[in-house]
Amino acid sequence: MKQSECESIIANVVARRVLNPDVIEIELDAYDGFLLPSYEAGAHIDVRIPGIGVRQYSLVRPHRAGEPYVVAVQVATDGRGGSRWIHQHLNVGATIEIGLPRNHFPLRSAERTLLIAGGIGLTPLLCMADTCEREGRAYSLVVCSRREENIVYFEELLAPRIHGQVQFVLDGGDPSRGLDVVALLRAQLVGTQIYCCGPAGLMAAVRGVGEELEGLSLHFEAFGATPLPASDASQTSFTVSCAQSGITVEIAPDDTILDSLLAEGLDVDHSCREGYCGTCLTRWLSGAPIHRDTCLGDVERSRYVAVCTARAEAGSVLVLDI
Template structure:
């Protein structure tokens, strides 16, 4: 996700076992409005291993926390690279980064998480990026090139000036596999996503990331693809297409803590647990990042997230947005 996720505000959070203090080693304009941020250990130590598609939480000046995808080569443990689109109408995270972060500064960075893993079993991968959605897909391209796997990368942007990492991708991606599409701001003049994805091919998987309209177009174009072959990451929670059902109250038992909490209709499970004095790790609070993923030991969740696969939904849930279908859940907490 590259991708300003709507993060929880955490003021002055010190580095903990789950966070790192990293130094801003470089800032660079990657495209119109896109700031490239390079982070490294201040002492030069290798950074933790990451997978393509992973993202980290950045603790920004002013107490904001935002998640951004790692856009660099996952095999390069000297530094992590982020690309941050300045969103003038956003909630302040990208503006804070663009305006206040300086080279040499130390930032608190959360441990990498990955809710958008490269499908290991695919014989061919179609990567589809809309604008700043290129960041996790660029990391995937690095890995696919290194592993000598078959793939194609489509990068859709308004113009060459708006296409972050285009030059680097042209050098990285083998000839004929990188396709740049410029629409001048009118999606009707851009890539015909429905035509591109009209016919699923055996062994082919699709990974896509981009802004809301792009995500909708990709979702519609892949609706008929076989289960498990389509993977995506949202920047922010999509607008609901149907009105939300009234939420009911239910009970959650935390098996390891030996505690039972009541979740009220207007409450999230995360909030009910916090009110009981315990804390679940969270970041986006929108069902997008996986920070609050918990194993379900009993009961049937109502999944309201945008990241869990069907296989994951059978055993776990995100407690920031998901609820219970019945009167009780037992969680591995």
């Protein structure tokens, strides 16, 4: 299942518009007339930002042949500079290197689908809603935000074709007025497929309630690693042993398996460094890994780790098939 470096293309910015003071929409078409590959709802692309690195953005629209890719980018004032660079530099006519679409968040066939969005997490779910609408699937979309003016694509969500399926939850910044996750999930029919994308707190609440209920299938999209509590023992050192190369390395609390392996000269494919793209997936053979990625399911985690974010139990030895 190890993935190689995603093929990339040069894309041209063909349109740009402001969705709200913090979010812009960018339309990207292939440079020199290359036909953009198709994708399914839930897919994202890598955007390779010069001097900064790779960032992932969900594709907002279902794929239609001959049309550009559409992404929405929210500026992160406390981020690492990628979104700020996009806001400052990706104007109409600019070019940028992008990866071809990948999908760790696919829309599955189901009699009933529930989409739960928070903030910019609406972007992949809007694509799913469009797909459900076009294919005649039964679905509903819950959109959580502080206030109406913060909701991206708000007017689109009011369109007759989709509005009857949308519920808005506006808390005004008061969590006590937010989404009643318990009531929402308990009202779902057995077999409902539930997709959630948004702030960590929202996804944690949906996961916590959903896992206690029978008959619901949960799916999450998170662009970032799962945080570890400050007191977590996994923030101490552990050992990684590489079965094929014979290399053994000590992983310090402030280091990553990926960086340590690269420092030893091992050729490890990687991209996002935050556990969501799946490029660095490596089979593990023994030990006690602590998974912090958002790209692997429970079954896959029994065989693979994302070495950019994974840790291991303090003082243990994690054996990798590399």
